[in-house]
Amino acid sequence: MLFQTWTFLLFFTVLYLLFRSIKNSTGRQYLILAASFIFYGWFNPLYPLLLLWIIAADYIFLMLMEKTGRKKLFLLLSIINSLMLLSSFKYAGFIISNINELFALTGNTYRFPQPDILLPVGISFFIFISMGYVIDCYFGKVEREKNFGRHALFVSFFPQLSAGPIARASGLIPQLRDWNRGTGSDLAEGAYIFIRGLFKKIALADFFALYADKIFGNPAQFGSADLILGALAFTWQIYFDFSGYTDMARGIARCFGIELMENFRLPYMAASTGDFWGRWHISLSSWFRDYLYIPLGGNRKGKLTESRNTVITMLLSGLWHGASWNFVLWGFIHGMLHATGKVIGRFRIIQVTPVFIRRIAVFILIVFTWIFFRAESGADAFSYIAGIFSSGYSAPSMPVLMLFVMVICYLYGWLKEYRSLNFMEKPAVKSIASIIMLAWILIFASSDASDFIYFQF
Amino acid sequence: MKRLKYLIYVTASIIVMAIAMPALFPLTGEQFFTSDYRLPYNLGEDYFLYKKYAGSVAGYNTIPVIGDSVIWGHYTSDTDTLTAHLNRRQDIADFSNMGIDGIHPAVMYGLAENYCRALTNKKIIIGINLLWMSSPRHDLTGGKNSEINHRGLLPQFTEIIPAYNPSFEERLSFVIKRNTSFFLWIDHLRLTKFRGKNLYRWCMDNPGKNTLQFFNPVTRIYELPEPMDASKFPLQDPQWVKTEQSLQWRYTLKTLKLLKEQDNDILAIITPFNRYMLTEESANQNELIINAIKDNLASEGITAIIPEIPPKEEFADSSHPTGKGYRTIAENLLENSEFKKFIKP
Numbered sequence: 098m099l100f101q102t103w104t105f106l107l108f109f110t111v112l113y114l115l116f117r118s119i120k121n122s123t124g125r126q127y128l129i130l131a132a133s134f135i136f137y138g139w140f141n142p143l144y145p146l147l148l149l150w151i152i153a154a155d156y157i158f159l160m161l162m163e164k165t166g167r168k169k170l171f172l173l174l175s176i177i178n179s180l181m182l183l184s185s186f187k188y189a190g191f192i193i194s195n196i197n198e199l200f201a202l203t204g205n206t207y208r209f210p211q212p213d214i215l216l217p218v219g220i221s222f223f224i225f226i227s228m229g230y231v232i233d234c235y236f237g238k239v240e241r242e243k244n245f246g247r248h249a250l251f252v253s254f255f256p257q258l259s260a261g262p263i264a265r266a267s268g269l270i271p272q273l274r275d276w277n278r279g280t281g282s283d284l285a286e287g288a289y290i291f292i293r294g295l296f297k298k299i300a301l302a303d304f305f306a307l308y309a310d311k312i313f314g315n316p317a318q319f320g321s322a323d324l325i326l327g328a329l330a331f332t333w334q335i336y337f338d339f340s341g342y343t344d345m346a347r348g349i350a351r352c353f354g355i356e357l358m359e360n361f362r363l364p365y366m367a368a369s370t371g372d373f374w375g376r377w378h379i380s381l382s383s384w385f386r387d388y389l390y391i392p393l394g395g396n397r398k399g400k401l402t403e404s405r406n407t408v409i410t411m412l413l414s415g416l417w418h419g420a421s422w423n424f425v426l427w428g429f430i431h432g433m434l435h436a437t438g439k440v441i442g443r444f445r446i447i448q449v450t451p452v453f454i455r456r457i458a459v460f461i462l463i464v465f466t467w468i469f470f471r472a473e474s475g476a477d478a479f480s481y482i483a484g485i486f487s488s489g490y491s492a493p494s495m496p497v498l499m500l501f502v503m504v505i506c507y508l509y510g511w512l513k514e515y516r517s518l519n520f521m522e523k524p525a526v527k528s529i530a531s532i533i534m535l536a537w538i539l540i541f542a543s544s545d546a547s548d549f550i551y552f553q554f
Numbered sequence: 555m556k557r558l559k560y561l562i563y564v565t566a567s568i569i570v571m572a573i574a575m576p577a578l579f580p581l582t583g584e585q586f587f588t589s590d591y592r593l594p595y596n597l598g599e600d601y602f603l604y605k606k607y608a609g610s611v612a613g614y615n616t617i618p619v620i621g622d623s624v625i626w627g628h629y630t631s632d633t634d635t636l637t638a639h640l641n642r643r644q645d646i647a648d649f650s651n652m653g654i655d656g657i658h659p660a661v662m663y664g665l666a667e668n669y670c671r672a673l674t675n676k677k678i679i680i681g682i683n684l685l686w687m688s689s690p691r692h693d694l695t696g697g698k699n700s701e702i703n704h705r706g707l708l709p710q711f712t713e714i715i716p717a718y719n720p721s722f723e724e725r726l727s728f729v730i731k732r733n734t735s736f737f738l739w740i741d742h743l744r745l746t747k748f749r750g751k752n753l754y755r756w757c758m759d760n761p762g763k764n765t766l767q768f769f770n771p772v773t774r775i776y777e778l779p780e781p782m783d784a785s786k787f788p789l790q791d792p793q794w795v796k797t798e799q800s801l802q803w804r805y806t807l808k809t810l811k812l813l814k815e816q817d818n819d820i821l822a823i824i825t826p827f828n829r830y831m832l833t834e835e836s837a838n839q840n841e842l843i844i845n846a847i848k849d850n851l852a853s854e855g856i857t858a859i860i861p862e863i864p865p866k867e868e869f870a871d872s873s874h875p876t877g878k879g880y881r882t883i884a885e886n887l888l889e890n891s892e893f894k895k896f897i898k899p
Contacts, residue, residue, distance in 0.1 A: 285561035496757035541753040
């Protein structure tokens with residue numbers, strides 16, 4: 098069930114009315130839990146079984162961890178269970194095709210058959226939510242939630258189920274425990290955040306997608322100007338697509354009185370690659386920081402180890418995004434950029450460089466890294482970049498309106514970064530903005546709902 | 555509390571706008587609907603316009619003729635349709651062409667149910683085209699068919715149609731759209747003022763053009779399709795669907811009953827099917843179906859007129875006459891006593 102569909106609007110309306118009519122907190126929790134399973138089952142009726150498996154297994158592991166005292170064993174079992182599931186559904190095809198390629202290289206004629214497994218929507222998100230929770234319990238950062246229903250609701254809470262944000266137990270479980278019915282103010286703020294997300298997705302991301310798909314579909318056919326603009330279009334597409342989804346998820350949760358964590362803070366205004374990861378997909382980058390980078394040693398064991406840890410973390414973050422070498426490459430490039438950035442960031446020349454120049458430089462770097470993310474393979478990404486520098490200039494085919502929108506988006510980022518748009522936080526401005534955004538979507542934007550890019554992860 | 559107040563303002567503004575905009579800016583005045591008016595081909599799915607047209611016709615002293623492309627006049631200009639030829643006779647009633655290209659009976663019911671409610675206490679003529687019963691595919695009782703015209707007007711949740719299998723989302727959006735004037739108006743706006751495209755697609759197709767050009771409406775001229783060569787009509791053997799098994803026939807009856815329930819006086823015209831393209835056996839089956847239809851209609855108290863089949867060269871294809879064919883049919887109707895009785899003021 099996509100957020101921008103009539104089906105979801107119907108689902109939400111019925112659910113919200115029921116939710117408001119239930120007086121006790123437990124009843125509301127079970128209602129949302131049931132709704133979350135229906136929401137997930139709408140994609141495929143078998144998906145909830147997978148979700149139930151993760152919920153039940155981690156609940157049992159946590160209980161055994163507490164009751165037997167053998168914490169390490171059950172933490173390990175929980176992580177193995179989660180990673181096995183993730184590998185089977187997400188990486189099995191990738192692993193087998195690589196083994197087959199190795200066989201081919203060594204002259205072995207045997208080939209493993211490719212598994213025909215459908216990747217369940219949002220599997221990486223809810224597995225990471227559950228895994229993070231188990232690790233937090235292990236380290237005593239949060240208490241185990243003894244109520245199975247609440248534990249299940251934390252993992253399966255439908256707004257965040259298909260593409261995050263990857264909630265933390267410390268943030269969400271206390272809200273679920275003392276769940277009020279949500280106020281009118283929550284509904285108003287939630288509706289605004291939702292409409293903003295809808296606008297980002299339908300009016301902006303889907304617009305940029307038209308051009309990005311055209312250019313990335315056959316880059317050899319285009320000149321350097323089109324290739325640069327194609328990369329820029331994808332840069333904005335992926336931002337609006339994902340942050341639009343997150344806004345919608347946060348808006349829906351807010352309507353029910355729940356505040357989900359912020360996932361984006363003007364990432365294209367980052368002044369360093371480290372800063373970028375503090376602003377982009379914050380829930381994932383902080384997950385990797387807390388559960389991988391820091392346990393690996395973080396920055397505590399010298400510069401070299403710090404760089405190694407950075408590269409490993411980013412590499413795995415790339416792999417998390419997709420079972421393909423170009424995602425691994427994308428993660429590796431980010432790891433290298435991040436590690437290098439940390440080193441050169443200490444140089445005097447960098448420190449005295451005005452922040453606005455650093456922001457522009459980082460933006461350009463990020464645009465290039467998105468090419469690896471969008472291309473079908475690493476080789477395609479390299480030939481795309483080579484095309485930028487070698488294919489010569491020809492008049493670009495990007496519509497003027499798109500170019501204009503792109504410039505406005507970038508300018509908006511600058512103004513927002515320097516707090517020149519604070520007046521837009523006033524309720525009256527938000528109200529007018531909501532009406533304009535809805536009218537624009539209805540009249541000018543596409544009526545065909547497309548999937549979110551991050552659903553595939 | 556302040557936020558809630560604004561939410562109420564926004565919701566109220568949206569509701570007021572949704573109701574007021576289509577009424578304040580219909581973008582189509584009654585002056586559009588001249589005597590030989592027919593819905594422009596490219597506006598065939600502009601149901602807002604159709605509803606407005608039906609509303610206007612309800613107030614005119616004319617007899618609306620509702621039907622598919624045979625009534626609309628697929629191979630002819632505005633002045634050569636059946637209604638245009640009937641209107642040439644000054645001494646009789648005027649007729650309004652309310653046909654739409656591609657409207658088959660199952661969606662004609664949706665059309666009548668949603669957009670013809672204004673037609674009450676009128677004489678109405680319905681065109682029945684047997685093409686829609688000429689195979690299970692046309693009848694929508696065959697296998698899944700992804701090329702169904704006007705699918706948004708089909709029953710979405712009340713009946714399972716074998717050929718129609720959309721997603722729940724598609725069904726729901728059709729129901730919401732056809733019941734909300736505002737969404738129909740948005741479509742109308744797009745079709746009449748924005749070239750029938752959304753802005754983004756237009757920009758992509760015309761990257762070098764000034765975006766403001768998108769807002770300049772373009773008058774589209776309907777290019778008449780080339781009729782088939784009558785000397786080369788191939789003989790066909792359609793797999794006719796009998797009335798008792800036909801979904802399309804069931805919906806024709808439902809449409810007629812619905813219009814009757816609105817206190818209208820109904821006359822059915824079974825538009826001529828091109829016999830010259832039928833094998834002997836198929837022509838006999840066609841005859842049996844026509845007789846069954848006549849009996850069915852008679853039992854419902856509805857008169858059915860079967861005009862004479864025009865000459866071979868006056869057919870453009872299996873069911874559409876040429877301009878000349880329409881003239882022949884019109885002349886034939888005007889000599890028909892039941893027709894004359896029906897249109898008599």
